[in-house]
Every structure is written in C-alpha cells, then in structure tokens.
Amino acid sequence: MATISDVAALAGVSTATVSRALNGKSTVDPVLAERVAGAVAQLGYTPNGLARSLRRRETAVLALIISDVENPFFTAIARGVEDTAQAAGFSVMLCNSDENTAKELRYVEVAARERRAGVIMSPTTGESDVRPLLAHGTPIVTVDRRLDSADCDAVLVDSRVAARDAVRHLIDGGYERIACIAGPPGITTADDRLDGYRDALHEAGREYSADLVRRCEFRETGGYEAAKQLLTKADPPDALLVSSSTMSVGALQAMAELGRGSGRDVGIVSFDDAPWATLISPALTVVAQPAHAMGQLAARLLLDRVGPGRTHATTTTTLAAQLIVRGSSTR
Amino acid sequence: MATISDVAALAGVSTATVSRALNGKSTVDPVLAERVAGAVAQLGYTPNGLARSLRRRETAVLALIISDVENPFFTAIARGVEDTAQAAGFSVMLCNSDENTAKELRYVEVAARERRAGVIMSPTTGESDVRPLLAHGTPIVTVDRRLDSADCDAVLVDSRVAARDAVRHLIDGGYERIACIAGPPGITTADDRLDGYRDALHEAGREYSADLVRRCEFRETGGYEAAKQLLTKADPPDALLVSSSTMSVGALQAMAELGRGSGRDVGIVSFDDAPWATLISPALTVVAQPAHAMGQLAARLLLDRVGPGRTHATTTTTLAAQLIVRGSSTR
DNA sequence: CTTGTGCCGGAAATCGATTACCACCAAGCT
DNA sequence: AGCTTGGTGGTAATCGATTTCCGGCACAAG
Numbered sequence: 001m002a003t004i005s006d007v008a009a010l011a012g013v014s015t016a017t018v019s020r021a022l023n024g025k026s027t028v029d030p031v032l033a034e035r036v037a038g039a040v041a042q043l044g045y046t047p048n049g050l051a052r053s054l055r056r057r058e059t060a061v062l063a064l065i066i067s068d069v070e071n072p073f074f075t076a077i078a079r080g081v082e083d084t085a086q087a088a089g090f091s092v093m094l095c096n097s098d099e100n101t102a103k104e105l106r107y108v109e110v111a112a113r114e115r116r117a118g119v120i121m122s123p124t125t126g127e128s129d130v131r132p133l134l135a136h137g138t139p140i141v142t143v144d145r146r147l148d149s150a151d152c153d154a155v156l157v158d159s160r161v162a163a164r165d166a167v168r169h170l171i172d173g174g175y176e177r178i179a180c181i182a183g184p185p186g187i188t189t190a191d192d193r194l195d196g197y198r199d200a201l202h203e204a205g206r207e208y209s210a211d212l213v214r215r216c217e218f219r220e221t222g223g224y225e226a227a228k229q230l231l232t233k234a235d236p237p238d239a240l241l242v243s244s245s246t247m248s249v250g251a252l253q254a255m256a257e258l259g260r261g262s263g264r265d266v267g268i269v270s271f272d273d274a275p276w277a278t279l280i281s282p283a284l285t286v287v288a289q290p291a292h293a294m295g296q297l298a299a300r301l302l303l304d305r306v307g308p309g310r311t312h313a314t315t316t317t318t319l320a321a322q323l324i325v326r327g328s329s330t331r
Numbered sequence: 332m333a334t335i336s337d338v339a340a341l342a343g344v345s346t347a348t349v350s351r352a353l354n355g356k357s358t359v360d361p362v363l364a365e366r367v368a369g370a371v372a373q374l375g376y377t378p379n380g381l382a383r384s385l386r387r388r389e390t391a392v393l394a395l396i397i398s399d400v401e402n403p404f405f406t407a408i409a410r411g412v413e414d415t416a417q418a419a420g421f422s423v424m425l426c427n428s429d430e431n432t433a434k435e436l437r438y439v440e441v442a443a444r445e446r447r448a449g450v451i452m453s454p455t456t457g458e459s460d461v462r463p464l465l466a467h468g469t470p471i472v473t474v475d476r477r478l479d480s481a482d483c484d485a486v487l488v489d490s491r492v493a494a495r496d497a498v499r500h501l502i503d504g505g506y507e508r509i510a511c512i513a514g515p516p517g518i519t520t521a522d523d524r525l526d527g528y529r530d531a532l533h534e535a536g537r538e539y540s541a542d543l544v545r546r547c548e549f550r551e552t553g554g555y556e557a558a559k560q561l562l563t564k565a566d567p568p569d570a571l572l573v574s575s576s577t578m579s580v581g582a583l584q585a586m587a588e589l590g591r592g593s594g595r596d597v598g599i600v601s602f603d604d605a606p607w608a609t610l611i612s613p614a615l616t617v618v619a620q621p622a623h624a625m626g627q628l629a630a631r632l633l634l635d636r637v638g639p640g641r642t643h644a645t646t647t648t649t650l651a652a653q654l655i656v657r658g659s660s661t662r
Numbered sequence: 663c664t665t666g667t668g669c670c671g672g673a674a675a676t677c678g679a680t681t682a683c684c685a686c687c688a689a690g691c692t
Numbered sequence: 693a694g695c696t697t698g699g700t701g702g703t704a705a706t707c708g709a710t711t712t713c714c715g716g717c718a719c720a721a722g
Contacts, residue, residue, distance in 0.1 A: 001467060003707090003708055003709085004708065004709060004710095005708080005709095013671075013672085014671065014672045014673075015672090015708090015709080015710090016671065016672060016673080016674095016710080016711080017670090017671060017672075018709095019709070019710055019711085020670095020671085020710095020711095023710085025710090025711090026669095026670080026671090027669080027670080028670080028671085029670075029671085032670095032671085044462075044466045046440070046443050046444055046463060046466065046467065047444060047708085047709070048385070048444070048446065048707085048708050048709060049441075049444040049445040049446065049709095050381050050384050050385045050390070050445065050446055050707085050708080050709085051385055051677090051707070051708035051709035051710085052708080052709050052710070053381050053677095053709090054379070054381045054382055054385055054676095054677050054678065054679085054707090054708085054709075054710095055676070055677050055708085055709050055710045055711080056677085056709090056710070057677070059381070061424070061445075068410075069400065069406050069409050069410055069413070070403070070406050070407065070410050072401070072403070075400050075401050075406055076401065078400050078425070079399075079400055079401050079427070082400070082425065082426075082427055083427075086427075086434075091424055091426070091438075091441055091445075092424070092425055092426075093392070093422055093423070093424045093425070094409070094413065094423055094424070094425035095413075095422070095423075096410070096413055096414075096417075103417075107422075109377070110380075110422055112377050113377055113378060113379070113380040114380040114381065114392075114422075115379065115380065115381055131375075132377060135375045135377065136332060136377065220606055246606075249606045249607060249610065252610050253609065253610065256609075256610070274607070275551055275577075275580045276580060276605070276607035276610065276611070278584065278587075279580065279583050279584065279587070279607065279610075279611045280607070280610045280611050280612075281611075281612060334677090334678055334679085335678065335679060335680095336678080336679095344701075344702085345701065345702045345703075346678090346679080346680090346702095347680080347681075347701065347702060347703080347704095348700085348701055348702075349679095350679070350680060350681080351680095351681095351700095351701085354680085356680090356681090357699090357700080357701090358699075358700075359700080359701085360700070360701085363700095363701085378678085378679070379677085379678050379679060380679095381677085381678080381679085382677070382678035382679035382680085382707090383678080383679050383680070384679090384707095385677090385678085385679075385680095385706095385707050385708065385709085386678085386679050386680045386681080386706070386707050387679085387680070387707085388707070
C-alpha cells in the first residue's frame with residue numbers, strides 16, 4: 001500500500017510538497033508538481049482518508065438514521081438526502097433503527113465515535129437519546145419527526161392538519177363510522193395523525209371512540225391485523241384513515257379477504273402516495289408527502305451547519321401534505 | 332472534546348493503560364480500571380474511531396453500491412446486507428450509482444480512500460472499474476449482477492432460466508405474440524433475461540423478432556414508454572415479459588390508458604414480487620427473487636473475507652427465482 | 663552592496679488512538 | 693541468597709496524512 005512517503009521518495013520531494021501538490025492549497029513549482037503527479041500515477045497512490053480526517057478533524061460523511069429502508073416513504077427521503085449530499089461531496093451512511101430505541105442509540109454512538117460530519121434522523125421517539133452527538137457538537141437535523149431532547153433543525157410535514165383534512169374529506173363523502181389505523185404511540189407523526197383524526201371528528205360534532213382506533217407498526221402486517229380486527233367487529237367502520245402506504249397494503253389485503261370493496265363498502269384514505277396507488281381499482285386516495293424534497297432540504301440544512309462555528313438559530317420547516325382524491329374515498 | 336490523554340490524566344494513569352482498560356486486551360489492575368471508568372464517565376469520553384482505525388489499519392464499515400435505493404428489489408437487498416452487517420458490528424454506507432459508471436467509479440474511489448472493510452456492489456456493467464479496490468486488496472462481493480473485471484464472490488439469480496420459464500408459461504397459456512421489456516444493454520441481468528426470453532421462443536419453435544423487444548431503464552417511466560410503444564404498434568403483442576416491478580408499474584399504467592386489461596387482453600409476467608402484486612386485478616404473475624436472502628448472503632461472504640489473509644477461492648452462488656402464477660398471465 | 667520582502671519547500675509537530683518494548687516488582691525455585 | 697518468571701503499567705513509536713514554522717533564495721529598493 002503506497003503512502004505519501006513513498007510518493008515523496010519517488011518524486012524526490014518531501015511529504016509536505018506532495019500534500020500541497022495534491023491539495024492545491026499553496027503554489028508548488030510546476031516541475032515538482034509534475035514529478036509528484038508522475039509518482040502518484042506510477043504507484044497507484046490513493047490518499048488514506050482516515051489519516052486525512054484525523055488530522056483535519058472533519059469527515060465528509062453524513063449518517064442517516066431512519067426506521068426502515070424498506071418503507072418507500074423513508075426510501076424517498078434517503079434518496080433526497082443522498083442526492084444532495086453527494087452533490088456536495090459527502091457520503092451517506094444508512095442506518096435502520098427499526099423503531100427500536102436501543103438500536104437507534106447504537107447508531108447514534110457509532111456516528112459520534114466515527115466523527116460523522118452530521119446526522120439526519122427520524123427519531124423513534126421525541127425523547128430519543130442523542131447525547132453522544134451533542135457532546136461532540138455534531139449537528140443534527142430531524143426529518144419527518146420531532147425531537148424534543150435536543151434543539152435542532154427539523155423538517156416536518158403538518159401531519160395533524162393533513163389527517164384532519166383527510167377525515168373531513170371522508171366525512172364530506174358521507175362516511176359515517178370512520179376508523180383510524182395509526183402508528184405506535186410515542187412516534188410523533190403517529191400521535192399527530194391521530195390528533196388530526198380527532199380534530200376532524202370533533203369539528204363535525206362526532207364522538208371519538210377508542211374502539212375505532214388501532215395502533216400498530218408502520219408495516220404491512222400491522223395494517224393487515226388492524227384492518228381485520230376493525231372490519232370484523234360487530235359494528236364495523238365504513239371508512240379507514242391509514243397512516244402509511246405500507247399499512248395500506250395490509251389493510252387492502254384484509255379488505256379483499258373479507259370481501260369488502262374499497263370506496264363503496266369501505267372508504268379508505270392512506271398516507272403516502274405510492275406508485276401502485278393508481279393501479280388498483282378503485283384508485284387509492286392518498287395524502288402525498290413531499291418525501292424527496294424533505295430529504296433534500298434536511299441535507300441542505302445539515303450541510304449548512306457542517307464546518308466551523310456555523311451555529312445560527314435552529315429552524316423548523318413544516319411542509320404541507322397534499323390530499324389526492326381518487327376513487328377509494330367516494331361511493 | 333475529551334481525548335484519551337485527558338482520561339489518562341484525570342485517572343492518573345498512562346494512555347496505554349486507558350486503552351488497555353477500555354479494550355480489555357491485557358489484564359489491568361481492577362483499581363486502575365475503576366479509576367479509568369470513572370474518568371471516562373466524568374468526561375463523557377468517546378474514543379475517536381478515526382484514530383483507532385488508522386492505527387489498527389481496519390474499519391468496521393462496508394460500502395453497498397447499488398443503482399437505486401428507490402427500487403424495492405435493491406432495497407430488500409440493502410436490508411439484508413444491513414441486518415447481517417449490523418449483527419457483526421459493521422455499519423453500511425449506502426451509495427446510489429444510478430446505472431452511471433462515472434458515479435459508480437466515484438463511489439468505488441471513496442470506498443478505497445476511506446479504507447472501507449469491504450464492498451458489496453451490483454455493478455452497472457460487467458466491466459465496471461474496481462481497480463482502486465483491487466489495489467488495496469479490499470474484498471468485493473457482487474450481488475445480482477456479475478463483474479468480469481475482477482475475481483470476486485458473486486450472489487446471483489439465474490435470470491436466464493427464470494426468464495425462460497416465465498415465457499414458457501406464457502406460451503403454455505396460449506399467448507401468441509410475446510414481447511419483452513428488458514433493461515439497458517450491458518447490465519448483466521438485463522442481457523440474461525433477454526437471452527432467456529429468446530431461449531423460450533427458440534424452444535417453442537417461434538421466431539425472435541427485435542420488434543417485440545424494448546430496452547429501457549429499470550424505472551417506471553421506462554416501462555411506461557416501452558409498453559406504450561409496443562401496444563400501439565400495428566401488430567401489438569398479446570403478452571409482456573417485464574424485467575422489474577418498477578417497470579411493471581409503468582407498463583400497467585400504459586395498459587390502463589390504452590384500455591387493455593391485463594390477463595385477458597395482454598398477458599403480463601413481471602420480475603420481482605411486489606407487495607401490491609396481489610392488490611391489483613387480476614393479480615400480477617411474478618418471478619420472485621430472494622432479494623433479502625441475497626443481501627444477507629452477500630454480507631456474510633464479504634465478512635468472511637474481511638480481516639487478515641482470508642483469501643480462499645472465490646465462489647459464485649446462483650439462487651433460483653420462483654415463478655408465482657397469478658391472474659395476469661392467464662386468459 | 664546591504665537590507666527588506668516574498669515565496670517555496672523541507673523538517674517536524676500534530677491529530678488520537680494502539681501497541682511494541684522495557685522497567686519494575688513480587689513470587690517461586692534451586 | 694540469587695536468579696528466573698510472570699504480570700503490570702509506563703514510554704515512546706506508529707498509523708498516514710496535514711500544517712506550522714523556519715531557512716534559503718531571488719529580487720527590489722535604498
């Protein structure tokens with residue numbers, strides 16, 4: 001493995017000159033620069049990024065901690081983050097927390113230990129432990145979910161309003177018993193969406209009933225179980241507000257098994273637009289979230305804080321979600 | 332930022348002892364170990380992973396270079412890789428090459444520069460440049476696609492046979508003019524699937540016609556355009572073999588726009604099982620690939636090569652895909 | 663001709679850990 | 693008693709780059 005000393009020896013200069021020639025910081029005699037370039041090529045020298053980062057006390061790597069890369073919503077965020085980061089010369093380390101605070105903390109510790117330039121996370125809970133990062137002054141930006149345990153930039157969607165609007169839409173459509181399949185307690189978006197659901201019922205003068213609420217993981221099986229339970233009750237709901245597209249896959253499967261068509265029999269509105277939403281019949285009404293843009297923005301905010309003393313006040317950006325009405329929410 | 336020297340000073344011992352106490356390599360007097368632990372806690376010390384990696388000449392980070400995290404097939408692979416890596420104490424750096432050899436090479440260089448422990452990649456072409464990795468002896472495992480430019484472990488699916496079987500199935504179902512929507516030339520799976528398509532036609536004594544083949548990106552828009560072109564021909568096909576679920580979304584959209592139902596009007600078999608495959612009507616016949624298992628296996632193979640002189644012969648594992656017949660391929 | 667002013671490149675310090683090597687001490691053996 | 697042995701812990705080298713500091717040289721001004 002060629003090192004900078006090997007290059008220096010071969011080029012007949014000092015390591016300092018090699019470094020200067022390669023980084024173009026200070027001016028170097030063109031003749032020497034040429035010799036260095038030749039030696040680099042001849043040896044196939046690749047600078048050791050670890051040594052460089054150690055000396056410079058900075059890395060060009062961001063960590064992205066999300067709950068699950070298999071969830072298309074987070075995938076779109078990841079894509080936005082990666083696009084922006086890579087354009088700025090940064091790499092992205094991907095971490096799946098699986099909504100598990102222990103796993104999340106482990107990744108936070110790794111990010112701190114490896115001196116990542118910054119961290120973008122969708123925290124499992126508002127109280128997730130990020131002290132290892134705070135101790136190092138590593139900038140943090142949260143995306144999709146709030147973090148109360150630290151003061152940092154946040155890129156959110158107004159889930160509560162979006163959920164309220166979705167339920168209003170169902171109410172306007174004539175649905176009488178609207179149920180809510182919500183995410184696990186403690187996850188800020190899950191709680192917010194449930195609050196929005198309540199808001200809409202309240203506005204319409206309807207009673208809120210815990211009977212019509214199921215809380216489960218943001219996964220297909222969660223949606224399946226929840227929908228099955230709800231629809232096999234003695235007095236089943238005639239509409240569902242589902243908190244993610246992954247859950248909707250399960251919910252729609254349960255409906256199919258039970259012979260309930262969407263729209264006419266059971267109205268359904270799902271969070272997250274999915275590519276397949278228009279392929280099913282009737283097409284799925286969704287609350288589309290600007291996931292890719294969220295990722296991009298989060299990355300930009302984070303990159304703004306990377307580097308020396310960039311400590312402006314923290315910001316919270318709340319983007320609007322868009323209700324896209326299709327056939328599944330009309331009779 | 333507390334360093335090991337700070338800890339040593341506070342505990343009244345040398346840095347060597349701190350290191351030994353923390354890493355449990357050599358035995359350390361319990362009294363001193365206690366003092367070290369106290370100092371660590373008091374200072375909130377986190378070891379600098381860069382310094383450690385530099386000295387140890389090894390890192391606990393794998394790079395995963397795939398074309399697109401938004402493609403569920405690759406996402407599933409990523410998940411398999413991450414699960415296995417994280418269980419072994421490794422982190423995963425995610426890179427999107429976008430089927431772009433320049434971008435791919437950039438990531439290969441980063442992986443080499445940052446001395447990643449190993450690289451798992453789905454190369455854009457069989458000739459992708461991985462010399463920077465070879466120069467460092469960084470182990471490589473390819474997943475889903477072959478790499479001819481280096482001798483490394485590979486985890487593949489027998490795409491050719493799978494495609495052949497899928498087309499056979501369509502032929503048996505009575506379809507007469509079967510078209511193929513294939514991926515870009517140069518991508519090994521794309522070429523293999525096309526070969527399999529040819530094999531089946533040949534076996535059945537049918538003529539191969541380039542007219543019935545479209546090559547496009549593994550994306551929704553690619554599938555859309557290709558299907559639209561094929562189905563608006565003077566003599567349109569009555570069945571489609573589509574090379575990925577992302578393309579199928581587009582193809583199904585095109586079919587819907589043109590008023591062609593799947594199954595009866597146009598038979599369709601798609602690579603990659605998708606969660607929504609059973610939600611559409613008729614349900615989509617697919618060639619399911621064991622993506623998660625592929626990721627796990629690739630990670631295990633890679634981890635087997637990480638570390639000193641683990642240089643056993645390279646292996647190629649070819650997994651079978653499974654044809655899951657549903658309604659979209661029967662009249 | 664001397665002094666001042668840049669500029670360039672080399673020597674060496676530095677980043678923060680791990681680890682080779684050695685000094686020291688206590689215990690065991692002849 | 694003297695020597696060996698084994699276990700501990702400190703000193704300093706080391707990983708491979710970047711960067712500070714300084715010496716030497718060239719050129720301009722006085």
